[in-house]
Amino acid sequence: MSSEKIIRPNEVIQWFGDMEIGGYIYTVGEAGERFFKTLKDKGLLVASKCDKCGNKYIPPKTFCENCFSEIKEYVEIEPVGIVETYTILHVDKDNKPISPPIVVAFISFDNIKGGLIHKLKINTNELKIGIKVRAKLKPENERKGNINDIEYFEKI
Amino acid sequence: MKTNLNIKNRVAIVGAGLTLFRRRMLDTPKELAWGAVKMALESAGLDIKDVEAVVIGSAPDAFDGVHMKGEYLSDGSGGIGKPTMRVYVGGGTGVFTPIAGWWHVASGLFDVVIAVAEEKMSPAQPHPQYVFKHIWDPIIERPLGLNLIWIFAMEMHRYMYRYNIKKEDVALVSVKNKANALDHPAAQAAGKITVDDVLKSEILVWPVQRLDISPVSDGAAAIVMVSEKIARRLTDSPVWVEGVGWALDSTHWTNRDLSYPKYLEVAARMAYKMANIENPRKEIDVAEVYDPFDYKELHHMEGLMLARKGEAPILTKEGITQRDGDLPINPSGGLLGVGNPIAAAGLMKVAEIFWQLRYEAGKRQVKKPVYTGLAQAWGDLMQVGTVIIMRGG
Amino acid sequence: MTKEIKLYGHGLKEDDLKRVILIEDKPSAKYSWSAGTAMSRFLLELKEGRIIGRKCNKCGRILIPPRMYCEVCFRPTDEWIYVRDIGRITTAVVSYISADRARLEKPEVVGVIEFEDAPGSGIFHRLNIKPEDVINRSAFGMKVKAVWKPKEQRNGSITDIEYFEPVKE
């Protein structure tokens, strides 16, 4: 058993480089297709429903976490949920200060496993666990079929 | 190699599953993993709740485009709420995953373990080949713009030079494997081609031409590994894992003799010793050896001591490695025919040996009776050999 | 498992990419690697137009690229040794494509050069030899020497050597 604290001597050369490529393009799978196309076209959320154990999931899954069955059934719901927890971010991805701060919440939906992480537009003194919120979507012609088609959630 | 032969617990494979192998798939990586695991569990007659631990194999994170890919894949792999770990030896990972599965069960800690391998190469843009820019030493090699095909071409050419092998003899491997893959339900690159087709295909980096190479692919594979007592309960035809071996050569590939994969010989000797095999050429009935390039099948046959040095092209020419030959090699169609979703391709080979030893390979079933089979993969900087030896019940 | 079995998965053709949802990302993954003691010296010597290795007095090998330890004996290496920039080609190939898989107008030859003064130690580099000599295999064993960039253009990198080219025996 031994350890080594690494101290870099001055005569050692630093070599700059990266591990980047041209970028990534992700496909979203069958459930993702349903979710984002419905969000874009109808402004609704989609849960997938396991016909074996009855579990419903958002984000929708093509397989059930509980019984591992394939899921082929989907249900649409209004984008209205409950704030399960929240945080207020005063820094961006590079730790630079942001003003005004961004509120981020985890929002759950009635009788559905999972939920969504998203931004919350709210007066911070109203912010608490358990409040009811609704998604504010971008105008239909600006939606692209991704999670940012929701601009934020807001209190109702 | 000091190998302790006091193995306490026997380990059996009782189920296997695959997804389709395709250039690009709609399904997310975790959905692909799920597809393979689900099929493996069903074929074993087991439920996800029976699974006690999960081993995940996947090659570079830079393909799927997710850091900590093992975490990301764990739900689709059946690993929620379970001891789950990802193992990694570059391209050799596909055969290393069941080796890790073996030690999970052979340790006595678990009775039912899933080994799953997944690769989704298609997210990487503009081409998955770009990922290979980053496997080189960043200081002494990357500035020279090293290209993956270059390094394999260098090894291939050294091998051809050393044993005076003709290009058309190497091409026979591609012809055989792509034809074998016509009978494989996952196959992406099956076809009836001729030696002439290979020799006339686009020259990429002499001596490598387009039809010497396996494609890039998305796909997943899984097997179920169990202890002896569970195996006896589940099936009359378990396939036993009788030998495992792996070894790494030095990082410094330019300090090695590229004409012979000595690291693979070391790995094979470890596995043969454990499986009590003295004469592999006689005792191995069927083998799936790693064939991302056609010459690698030959190179690996020699490293595995299934052929003497320089002899693999001769055995191939004589038809001995065909499905109806005396030493069938890659009856699945291999990476050249079925496709190459890196780690998944290696585990596909293990699955093929499982089906061969159970006489369940349908049209791919080799003609001779089979009792002992071998699967092998290779990776890192042309430096790791992973070997598993299996026997029918 | 026979041909007739239906396997999971939804393959996409190139055209299908127009109709499915695609999410794009380009992560930033940047590093400043430390070259380490041995490699740093190697790079600084390249700038001076010299090749340096580390010798292991136990197995007698001169390691290039140099390491402060011998991986075979697993002990620290003992001394710095300059070697001549002359070696023999152990393998060579002709590339008709770039690292990005684009077709090259003029094919490139690359290979591994084993140093005459350090048997077993080779490096990867470009070769200024005719593609035909690679294809007819006469390049194997050929004696070559480094061609250096002019001193003012060298920056302590492997590219301080432009390429290796044949020398008379």
Place this chain on the structure above:
Amino acid sequence: MFEAASRAYADAGIDDPRKTVDAFVTCEEDFWSGISIFDEFTPDQLGGVYKPVYTITSDGLIGLASAYMKIRTGLFDIVVVEAHSKASEIITLNDIINFAYDPIYNRPLNLNPYFLAGLEATKYLHKIGGSRYHLSLIVEKNKTNALKNPLASYASKITAEDVNKLKPIIEPLNPLDIAQPIDVSIVVVLARSDIAKKFTDRIVWIDGIGWATENPSIENRDWSNAAYARIAANMAYKLADIKNPAREFDMAIVDDKISYKELEHIEALRLTGGKNVLRLLEDGEFNIKGSLPVNPHGGELGVGWALEASGLVAVLEGVHQLRNEAVGRQISAKKIVIQSWRGIPTTTGAVAVLTIDN
């Protein structure tokens, strides 16, 4: 790595690792190192050329678990585990952490990756009725403990009151709640029990080890319980025959990459014996002189975040404590529990029970 390995072999009484060691494990992720297929670069520096070498893309304690299993099979006698951090070489650390999030539902939000820690901390403090001040107490304890640890890079004499005054960055967290990276390389030599006795008389035993992943999807995990730690602890305790964890350990090393995690992990490891974890903290029971010292070496808040070597930093402290080598922070310990977590956004971690003979 060569230096650390050489010293570890000397410490274990191994003269020639090329002959003696059967297999080698390294714990690393490609994106931490900036090399696609990091495994390529491992064998030479450890003495592993032409030997069974592999990478576990996970924390060092999970790598240790893999070595433990391998020895139990009977195939290997001596296995070496290596883990390291060269975090100082990573220029875009936050981008790389962010790259571990789901690319479809999470990453496009383009947030500071520690948002998840903020969400969890809010939920957890809400559940246990804790406050910002409790987090500050943990920061004070660990940074102060670290003053006595020569390996620590973030030791300080800061008080909870001072920590509490700092401006939050990701509420309720402020910068001192989050462990900062360090560079380190750690090598552990593991041997079968009868073999170990031939090499050294200062053997530290692994009585039990366990590891688990809870759920990778952040929407579907338990937001206020470290379920992964509970599952891993159950496995380790079963192997080590631990019936009453709150009473059987002389000390604990738990993961504190983010301050609230220390409390969450103490609970998941069932170390409170039914008492309120906040009261125990307030009463100083987790201090070096308390009834159950936790992170006497300063934890990761004091020592630093060693990426995948975190678990082995904990093992190292455990070994020092059991061998009576923890100068200035020594606790009289015969049986300890150590735990690691891979950090956000993962739900993977491991637990080990270490003991020493009288």
